[in-house]
Amino acid sequence: MRHNHREFLEFYEEIKQKLFTFLNYRLNFNTVIAEDLMMDVVVKAYENFEKYNPDRGSFKNWIFTIANNHLKNHWRGLKKEMLSLDELEEKGIFPSVQADLRKTHNDIDQAKVYRALEGLSESEKEIIIMHYINDLSYSEIAEIMKKREGAIRTQLSRALKRFRKKYEALYPNEYEK
Amino acid sequence: MSMKNNELKHIEGLLRKSPQFHLSKKQDEKILKALDGLHVLKARNQVTPDRSFHPFMLLFKGFATVAFVVAIFFGTQYYFNKVPTETTAPAQVAGTYSEHIRNARVALAKLEMAITGETSFSFIAMAVAENEDSIEVDENLISDLTEEMVEETQAAIESLGETTETDTLDEALDEIDELQTDEIEVLVGVSEVIEGETVAETVAAALDTTIEQQEAISESIYEVDRAIEKGEKKTVIQIKKVNFENKRKLVQENIKKAVLDGKREKDFILEHAAEAKVRHLVIKEKRLQNKILHAGQVLNKSTEDLSDLVKQGATEEEISDFEEHMNRLRSAVEADSPEILGDVVREARKELEAKKMELKHRFESLSEEEKVEFKEKAEEKKEAYQERVEEFKESHPEVKEIIIEEKAVIKEEALKPEQAPIQKEVPIKEVMIEADVELPDKDEVLKTEEDVPNVEGELNRLELEKRIAEDRSVIIHKIIEHIRDLPPEKQAIIKARIKDLPLDKLKMVLAEVIANYRKRMEEE
Numbered sequence: 001m002r003h004n005h006r007e008f009l010e011f012y013e014e015i016k017q018k019l020f021t022f023l024n025y026r027l028n029f030n031t032v033i034a035e036d037l038m039m040d041v042v043v044k045a046y047e048n049f050e051k052y053n054p055d056r057g058s059f060k061n062w063i064f065t066i067a068n069n070h071l072k073n074h075w076r077g078l079k080k081e082m083l084s085l086d087e088l089e090e091k092g093i094f095p096s097v098q099a100d101l102r103k104t105h106n107d108i109d110q111a112k113v114y115r116a117l118e119g120l121s122e123s124e125k126e127i128i129i130m131h132y133i134n135d136l137s138y139s140e141i142a143e144i145m146k147k148r149e150g151a152i153r154t155q156l157s158r159a160l161k162r163f164r165k166k167y168e169a170l171y172p173n174e175y176e177k
Numbered sequence: 178m179s180m181k182n183n184e185l186k187h188i189e190g191l192l193r194k195s196p197q198f199h200l201s202k203k204q205d206e207k208i209l210k211a212l213d214g215l216h217v218l219k220a221r222n223q224v225t226p227d228r229s230f231h232p233f234m235l236l237f238k239g240f241a242t243v244a245f246v247v248a249i250f251f252g253t254q255y256y257f258n259k260v261p262t263e264t265t266a267p268a269q270v271a272g273t274y275s276e277h278i279r280n281a282r283v284a285l286a287k288l289e290m291a292i293t294g295e296t297s298f299s300f301i302a303m304a305v306a307e308n309e310d311s312i313e314v315d316e317n318l319i320s321d322l323t324e325e326m327v328e329e330t331q332a333a334i335e336s337l338g339e340t341t342e343t344d345t346l347d348e349a350l351d352e353i354d355e356l357q358t359d360e361i362e363v364l365v366g367v368s369e370v371i372e373g374e375t376v377a378e379t380v381a382a383a384l385d386t387t388i389e390q391q392e393a394i395s396e397s398i399y400e401v402d403r404a405i406e407k408g409e410k411k412t413v414i415q416i417k418k419v420n421f422e423n424k425r426k427l428v429q430e431n432i433k434k435a436v437l438d439g440k441r442e443k444d445f446i447l448e449h450a451a452e453a454k455v456r457h458l459v460i461k462e463k464r465l466q467n468k469i470l471h472a473g474q475v476l477n478k479s480t481e482d483l484s485d486l487v488k489q490g491a492t493e494e495e496i497s498d499f500e501e502h503m504n505r506l507r508s509a510v511e512a513d514s515p516e517i518l519g520d521v522v523r524e525a526r527k528e529l530e531a532k533k534m535e536l537k538h539r540f541e542s543l544s545e546e547e548k549v550e551f552k553e554k555a556e557e558k559k560e561a562y563q564e565r566v567e568e569f570k571e572s573h574p575e576v577k578e579i580i581i582e583e584k585a586v587i588k589e590e591a592l593k594p595e596q597a598p599i600q601k602e603v604p605i606k607e608v609m610i611e612a613d614v615e616l617p618d619k620d621e622v623l624k625t626e627e628d629v630p631n632v633e634g635e636l637n638r639l640e641l642e643k644r645i646a647e648d649r650s651v652i653i654h655k656i657i658e659h660i661r662d663l664p665p666e667k668q669a670i671i672k673a674r675i676k677d678l679p680l681d682k683l684k685m686v687l688a689e690v691i692a693n694y695r696k697r698m699e700e701e
């Protein structure tokens with residue numbers, strides 16, 4: 001039976017930031033829920049740690065798979081209580097774009113990216129966040145989502161195109177000279 | 178203006194630069210504490226295993242209790258059946274308990290079916306045997322436990338169902354949507370290609386490089402010529418000159434090849450996109466038919482409901498609300514009428530045929546060698562396309578059947594004789610002859626618009642117009658894209674003239690504009 005407390009803690013230290021970032025983005029920056037789910041996911045992983053087989057993939061992929069499934073169950077159960085960016089701004093959880101205008105150019109761009117992300121479907125958001133924000137490779141995402149690498153590439157390119165369209169629709173004058 | 182690759186890269190860059198979030202120290206500590214707690218608990222369990230903490234054990238204990246009660250009930254029932262008595266209370270009690278037990282049994286049976294492997298009945302029986310002695314008869318406890326068991330079991334079954342079938346189904350449905358989006362995207366891709374961006378850019382890049390090379394070579398040749406004039410190392414220089422000439426020929430051939438490849442690429446995409454468009458529309462039409470059939474049934478039902486309402490003496494307001502609801506439903510059905518879509522499908526088919534003919538002519542004009550090469554390349558591309566489809570089907574066996582079903586629909590449609598009524602072909606004037614722009618008069622256009630096959634009928638005009646307006650704006654945009662190289666005044670005339678053209682005319686103008694655009698490009 002595989003159970004090594006120390007080993008798990010080492011793994012946890014390695015992935016905690018990425019995992020939390022992933023959950024936070026997927027939950028539209030609702031940090032309170034993200035923290036709760038982080039706890040659930042880590043505990044679930046710990047309880048099932050003996051089932052983790054390093055020959056079948058990295059710990060990171062394994063725990064991301066758990067997190068992904070947990071998110072699905074969470075939304076199913078709570079009927080997706082997600083706040084829009086506007087609501088988040090109102091609650092002061094996410095800085096408003098107006099406020100961002102006073103910041104650096106990069107921050108403004110970033111806020112725009114968030115807005116465009118918000119307009120995507122969950123599956124599109126999921127894959128974009130995994131690849132660009134969590135820096136997971138195609139093969140890692142394929143492993144987590146139990147799909148072929150080719151399918152992931154196609155899905156990602158499609159998601160990026162949709163993202164581009166959303167971005168363009170939100171900020172039509174952005175690139176017009 | 179559409180965003181180009183560098184803009185896309187910019188966005189990719191922004192996404193990559195998105196900030197990472199840090200778990201708060203407090204939450205981190207909480208997690209670590211929880212893990213430590215679990216560690217201690219696990220360690221303790223490993224030393225003195227106490228299965229009563231396990232949720233399944235609780236379930237088994239419950240089952241054991243229930244089993245015990247079953248025995249009592251059967252005994253009681255047996256007793257009351259054998260010894261007739263006027264007292265009914267024990268029978269009622271037994272009835273209530275039997276219900277609980279039946280529920281629990283059903284739930285357990287379901288659970289057993291749902292969870293395969295270890296948690297079989299034999300295992301449960303073992304647990305019952307182990308705990309039998311410790312069971313105390315407490316009616317309330319039994320009742321509570323039974324209910325709890327039923328709830329837990331049902332929750333377990335539901336969660337099992339959710340994490341397996343629903344997920345797969347959801348994914349399957351998502352993928353179907355994506356598959357269709359793919360088809361639409363092919364069309365979008367085509368419009369880009371038609372605009373000459375993709376192919377032209379590739380060819381232009383190849384041309385730029387080769388032209389640079391050519392210029393460099395020409396310069397060298399010039400220097401060589403001058404050297405010859407001066408009589409310097411005449412023979413060596415002459416050899417060099419021949420080499421340069423050869424290189425130049427090679428470069429020219431490369432340019433020709435690049436242009437040809439670009440054209441082939443475009444042909445392939447055009448052909449496939451047109452096919453994809455027809456396929457997509459046919460599927461959409463079939464689905465709409467089903468939707469309308471269903472909506473029709475709902476409408477019939479609603480009519481019955483309405484007459485019931487009247488019979489029941491509903492107020493005028495209630496009836497009018499209901500009628501309004503029905504009208505909305507009817508409008509929705511009519512706005513999506515497959516008849517309209519049918520026209521679009523037929524039109525798309527016509528386009529497809531025209532494109533195929535065009536490709537055929539172009540193919541015939543190739544040399545034998547080029548034909549072979551063309552076929553090979555087309556085969557390669559088809560294989561790649563097929564591979565992608567196969568890959569998708571393999572990774573999603575559950576979707577396969579749906580695809581097969583859709584294919585059957587397509588096949589059925591393809592076998593149908595062309596049902597399209599012969600549309601009145603309104604000859605459109607030569608839209609653009611070189612720089613001379615000649616479009617139909619606005620008045621004439623408006624007149625012919627009335628001659629367009631009547632699609633109004635019972636349709637909701639506003640809905641229809643909204644859809645047409647969307648299509649129109651796309652086509653107008655494309656036309657404008659293809660006249661950008663014309664003098665501004667010509668562009669202005671065209672823009673003014675197309676402003677009020679009906680959709681079918683706009684499409685014809687677009688075809689003309691593209692043809693003329695290509696012609697100009699080729700001549701250049």
